[in-house]
Amino acid sequence: xxxxxxxxxxxxxxxxxxxxxxxxxxxxxxxxxxxxxxxxxxxxxxxxxxxxxxxxxxxxxxxxxxxxxxxxxxxxxxxxxxxxxxxxxxxxxxxxxxxxxxxxxxxxxxxxxxxxxxxxxxxxxxxxxxxxxxxxxxxxxxxxxxxxxxxxxxxxxxxxxxxxxxxxxxxxxxxxxxxxxxxxxxxxxxxxxxxxxxxxxxxxxxxxxxxxxxxxxxxxxxxxxxxxxxxxxxxxxxxxxxxxxx
Amino acid sequence: xxxxxxxxxxxxxxxxxxxxxxxxxxxxxxxxxxxxxxxxxxxxxxxxxxxxxxxxxxxxxxxxxxxxxxxxxxxxxxxxxxxxxxxxxxxxxxxxxxxxxxxxxxxxxxxxxxxxxxxxxxxxxxxxxxxxxxxxxxxxxxxxxxxxxxxxxxxxxxxxxxxxxxxxxxxxxxxxxxxxxxxxxxxxxxxxxxxxxxxxxxxxxxxxxxxxxxxxxxxxxxxxxxxxxxxxxxxxxxxxxxxxxxxxxx
Numbered sequence: 314x315x316x317x318x319x320x321x322x323x324x325x326x327x328x329x330x331x332x333x334x335x336x337x338x339x340x341x342x343x344x345x346x347x348x349x350x351x352x353x354x355x356x357x358x359x360x361x362x363x364x365x366x367x368x369x370x371x372x373x374x375x376x377x378x379x380x381x382x383x384x385x386x387x388x389x390x391x392x393x394x395x396x397x398x399x400x401x402x403x404x405x406x407x408x409x410x411x412x413x414x415x416x417x418x419x420x421x422x423x424x425x426x427x428x429x430x431x432x433x434x435x436x437x438x439x440x441x442x443x444x445x446x447x448x449x450x451x452x453x454x455x456x457x458x459x460x461x462x463x464x465x466x467x468x469x470x471x472x473x474x475x476x477x478x479x480x481x482x483x484x485x486x487x488x489x490x491x492x493x494x495x496x497x498x499x500x501x502x503x504x505x506x507x508x509x510x511x512x513x514x515x516x517x518x519x520x521x522x523x524x525x526x527x528x529x530x531x532x533x534x535x536x537x538x539x540x541x542x543x544x545x546x547x548x549x550x551x552x553x554x555x556x557x558x559x
Numbered sequence: 560x561x562x563x564x565x566x567x568x569x570x571x572x573x574x575x576x577x578x579x580x581x582x583x584x585x586x587x588x589x590x591x592x593x594x595x596x597x598x599x600x601x602x603x604x605x606x607x608x609x610x611x612x613x614x615x616x617x618x619x620x621x622x623x624x625x626x627x628x629x630x631x632x633x634x635x636x637x638x639x640x641x642x643x644x645x646x647x648x649x650x651x652x653x654x655x656x657x658x659x660x661x662x663x664x665x666x667x668x669x670x671x672x673x674x675x676x677x678x679x680x681x682x683x684x685x686x687x688x689x690x691x692x693x694x695x696x697x698x699x700x701x702x703x704x705x706x707x708x709x710x711x712x713x714x715x716x717x718x719x720x721x722x723x724x725x726x727x728x729x730x731x732x733x734x735x736x737x738x739x740x741x742x743x744x745x746x747x748x749x750x751x752x753x754x755x756x757x758x759x760x761x762x763x764x765x766x767x768x769x770x771x772x773x774x775x776x777x778x779x780x781x782x783x784x785x786x787x788x789x790x791x792x793x794x795x796x797x798x799x800x801x802x803x804x805x806x807x808x809x
Contacts, residue, residue: 333629335664432647435607436661437636 326519329441329448343447343453351413351448351514352455356462358412359405363396363463365403367470370395375480388481389471389489394498396467402502403550406456407465410542414517417448418538421521422531430522445518449511455512457503464502476489488505501557509546516542560747561586561606561717568617569600575601576612584746585716588740588763590754593770594795598750602770604720606751608674609634615645619717640710640748643652644722645699648694652783654681654705655690661712680708684738700731707738711746718742720752724759736763757796760784769795 433440520538568576604610684704724732764781
């Protein structure tokens with residue numbers, strides 16, 4: 314399949330997803346269900362990874378700041394910038410494309426090969442809307458929450474290093490976290506998370522929906538979903554950065 | 560009643576169904592038989608509207624399905640119950656959720672009425688008391704029966720079964736056949752069954768059509784199928800050694 318065919322197919326599946334949706338009540342129920350499975354269940358791993366990245370970032374910075382000319386609070390400042398601008402919204406989204414994206418693609422793909430999607434279609438139900446739309450809405454809504462947790466966990470990781478090593482005083486770290494802070498930093502991170510949530514859920518839903526064959530194809534498409542989501546996250550990261558910060 | 564007129568289905572240049580004409584009457588079990596690759600499944604998918612043929616007409620009652628708008632097709636779909644080869648049980652629901660799903664989507668019943676209807680359908684297929692079981696806890700035969708319960712939930716006029724006995728032991732297969740026969744006669748449904756199972760043909764085949772290389776090769780019933788002179792049909796039904804021995808005794 315050429316890139317052009319792939320994009321056309323994706324747009325057709327999205328058109329089907331957003332037109333003629335099933336009952337609002339049904340969608341709403343599904344959205345809550347998906348917010349739990351895709352979002353809340355991701356929180357432990359997100360917080361764990363973010364905490365350790367925060368720790369690692371802080372260790373790296375602290376041990377490289379040997380010059381007395383660089384104020385100690387710079388460590389807190391850099392940790393905040395790294396975590397809020399890039400790590401939490403972008404890198405964490407790429408990691409989530411592995412966890413959430415492959416799950417969505419495998420779930421819908423398995424339904425396709427076991428004729429569950431055919432069963433929905435013959436009942437007169439728009440299967441794309443019933444299966445993909447709630448996942449997109451749920452993940453777009455829950456992504457800012459996940460990213461917020463990731464930011465706090467990362468910054469908390471940095472704080473733990475100030476407690477443990479004494480290289481950077483805690484007060485300097487907190488001063489650095491607040492230094493030159495503008496609320497737009499967080500807004501920017503959350504806007505990115507909305508885009509990336511849509512990218513992950515829609516691309517993964519698409520790859521699940523187009524599965525033809527059996528278990529092998531489900532596995533292949535789950536991998537494709539993860540890889541393509543990551544590629545588009547990086548591309549949109551560049552675009553959004555240029556728009557908001559360029 | 561379902562009427563098929565001059566149905567032609569091609570995949571690229573390959574003709575998979577060649578000018579099929581037939582009629583399926585209500586209150587009868589109609590069996591579609593044929594070798595793998597003869598066009599049975601494509602035919603059923605055309606009947607269900609999952610595949611659109613290149614030529615031909617398909618009448619549900621007096622409505623030509625292919626010329627209807629999407630919403631009109633949807634109304635006919637609500638009158639269909641389909642049991643897929645795999646059962647197509649929704650694994651995100653338990654047994655009750657599966658049967659209740661079409662009721663939630665298309666009926667105006669209140670909660671109690673829905674539960675009563677679910678229990679009625681489960682009782683019809685001998686699955687009473689299994690409401691809270693997950694699909695992974697069901698055997699192959701139970702999954703097929705659950706699929707039938709879901710298919711009859713909205714009291715359909717048309718019932719479709721794709722290989723309902725595949726993967727089942729002979730006793731379970733007989734149970735499913737009896738269920739299909741009883742439901743058809745009790746609710747006067749137009750029932751179409753794709754099958755390879757010759758036991759089904761003999762037991763419940765009130766009308767049998769035989770597909771051979773994309774053509775409707777033979778039409779009849781279980782009364783006259785064993786006496787047929789049609790070579791291809793004979794080769795098909797007497798392919799097994801058990802059937803060969805039966806043929807020798809005829």
